[in-house]
Amino acid sequence: MxxxxxxxxxxxxxxxxxxxxxxxxxxxxxxxxxxxxxxxxxxxxxxxxxxxxxxxxxxxxxxxxxxxxxxxxxxxxxxxxxxxxxxxxxxxxxxxxxxxxxxxxxxxxxxxxxxxxxxxxxxxxxxxxxxxxxxxxxxxxxxxxxxxxxxxxxxxxxxxxxxxxGMLTKGYDSPPVFLMLYNPPYYNDLCLNSGHKIGQELLAWYIDQKMIDIGRLSRIAQHVLKREGLTVRDMDMKKYDSEVEKIREIYNKAWEKNWGFVPMTDKEFEFMAKSLKPLADPHFIYFVEDKNGKAIGFSLTLPDINQALKHVNGNPFTPWGLVKYLWYKRNISMFRTITMGVLPEYRNKGIDSIMNARISEYGGKYGLFASEMSWVLKSNEAMSKLAKVIGGVPYKEYVIYEKAI
The missing domain is CATH 3.40.630 (Aminopeptidase)
Structure with a gap:
């Protein structure tokens, strides 16, 4: 009682x-x-x-x-x-x-x-x-x-x-990539037995860069660039703040219709940008621009530093933790594409092929031969189709639960 x-x-x-x-x-x-x-x-x-x-x-x-x-x-x-x-x-x-x-x-x-x-x-x-x-x-x-x-x-x-x-439901046999979650399988039983229902399902796509026909992907990208009058460039780290502002503007417009999305405030975006700056590789952060130099799309990819963080027990900023982090960071072999964004008026024009070609070219050049695209709503057929085109396999699944209270 x-x-x-x-x-x-x-x-x-x-x-x-x-x-x-x-x-x-x-x-x-x-x-x-x-x-x-x-x-x-x-x-x-x-x-x-x-x-x-x-x-x-x-x-x-x-x-x-x-x-x-x-x-x-x-x-x-x-x-x-x-x-x-x-x-x-x-x-x-x-x-x-x-x-x-x-x-x-x-x-x-x-x-x-x-x-x-x-x-x-x-x-x-x-x-x-x-x-x-x-x-x-x-x-x-x-x-x-x-x-x-x-x-x-x-x-x-x-x-x-x-x-x-997201609660992990499939893919327990490998560690999570940076900023993704991991949990025991029984957590899902605890949720379901407590009356929670599945609200949304999320996918993480594993992409073996060695399996991608980079030459073909690059040709498609060049065709789209020429047809649409676009150019692609790396992020300019010397103009970090203004570049971040361009990402924020595209991100909020590109994602505003997505399930559960809430536009980030200026302070939230600034905080995130400051936190991620030490990890940013400008060759993995791209802008697609129109003929007037306006950014109409971007792609944000980061190295999977979880491969190094796994060895520091939650403390990478202690002297010994930093030494171990830097040691294991040398051998990072995977990266994560966290998000892509294209302004609504430029969708369905093949812009994503430009960014995927760039990611694959750079990854192959520097020995990063595996990537994860996450997370993607299972109901988002367009993104799933894109992942499949570049050889992606949905190797991890997550659930967001809902319950009336």
């Missing part, structure tokens, strides 16, 4: 509680849910994942620990620009005095304004294989979201659709 009550104490076995200071506190049977409030608790929240993945040899073999300092910033409502228009609540689950799970709930006001709905989000979900613990975490997130006037919860979204999202 679950009772509702109001009091200051954190732990009361068998009661579902709200703290009057607006800290949701929940205890179902012997499971205690605590609200994360301090920087110390936030770091504890992040580091719980190690307990899930390190104890399982198979999971540990492929899991890439998150960069702790990056997650600390992402979950800091004073620093991360998303929270200028979003609210965040983090919860931890405890059983017999031991932490057994984490979840974050996010109320993204801009999402609700853009899509005219009442959807809230959950993310940063990590949990032992215990349905009661998962149920308690989902219930804590649901109650907080419901208190904000929302009627649906969607996730995992950590913490926005412009960040990391």
């Amino acid at each position: 679950i009772h509702i009550g109001w009091q200051e104490s954190i732990f009361v076995t068998g009661f579902l509680l709200f703290n009057p200071r607006h800290y949701p506190i929940q205890t179902i049977m012997s499971i205690e849910i605590r609200r994360v409030n301090t920087s110390r608790e936030r770091k504890q929240f992040i580091k719980f994942a190690w307990k899930v993945y390190r104890k399982d040899p198979e999971l540990n073999r492929n899991w890439v620990p998150p960069v702790i300092s990056d997650y600390m910033k992402t979950l800091d409502t004073e620093r991360y620009p998303l929270y200028e228009h979003a609210d965040l609540a983090m919860f931890t689950a405890w059983k017999d005095g031991v932490m057994v799970g984490t979840i974050a709930a996010i109320h993204n006001h801009r999402h609700n304004e853009v899509h005219q709905d009442k959807v809230g989000f959950w993310g940063f979900f990590e949990c032992v294989n215990d349905q009661k613990v998962a149920d308690a975490l989902f219930e804590a997130a649901a109650m907080w979201l419901k208190s904000k006037g929302l009627d649906t919860m969607r996730g995992p979204v950590s913490p926005s659709m412009n960040d990391q999202c």
Whole structure:
């Protein structure tokens, strides 16, 4: 039986509680849910994942620990620009005095304004294989979201659709690439058994550059360039800020009709651009321009630094961590195409072939013979067709779940 009550104490076995200071506190049977409030608790929240993945040899073999300092910033409502228009609540689950799970709930006001709905989000979900613990975490997130006037919860979204999202359902036999998620298979059972339904399915396409007929792809690209009067160029790192602004303008216009998309604010885009600048290879970031020099499309590809981050245990900025990161970074053999964007009026003209040719040519020249195109909505037939044309195979699948609250 679950009772509702109001009091200051954190732990009361068998009661579902709200703290009057607006800290949701929940205890179902012997499971205690605590609200994360301090920087110390936030770091504890992040580091719980190690307990899930390190104890399982198979999971540990492929899991890439998150960069702790990056997650600390992402979950800091004073620093991360998303929270200028979003609210965040983090919860931890405890059983017999031991932490057994984490979840974050996010109320993204801009999402609700853009899509005219009442959807809230959950993310940063990590949990032992215990349905009661998962149920308690989902219930804590649901109650907080419901208190904000929302009627649906969607996730995992950590913490926005412009960040990391999706629960891995297929492709556990290889590590995730940079900025993609990994999770135990049983997480999906915990979600489904807790009443969540499949909202959207996402695909990650693996592309073996050695299998691409680069000569043919280049000829097609040259034909499109000549026919449309276009040119293609690398990003100019000396004009980084103005180049980023061009990407932002195209990105927001190109993606505005996509499912779940919310345009990024100037501050959000600037924050992201600053974070990614140390990783940017200008030969992998391209602009397609019209005859007047106006950028009408772009492609953003980054090296898969997860191949190096896997060896630093979440701490690449310590002296030893930096040494290991730089050592393993030398042997990165894969890259990830994070996003492409073409202005709506230039779609269906073969612009994507120009960017794919450029990626393949450069990758082959510098020994990067594998790439991932991710993520792509499974329902996006046009992007799937493009991936297949260049030899892509859908080798990982993800789900974003939804549940009425």
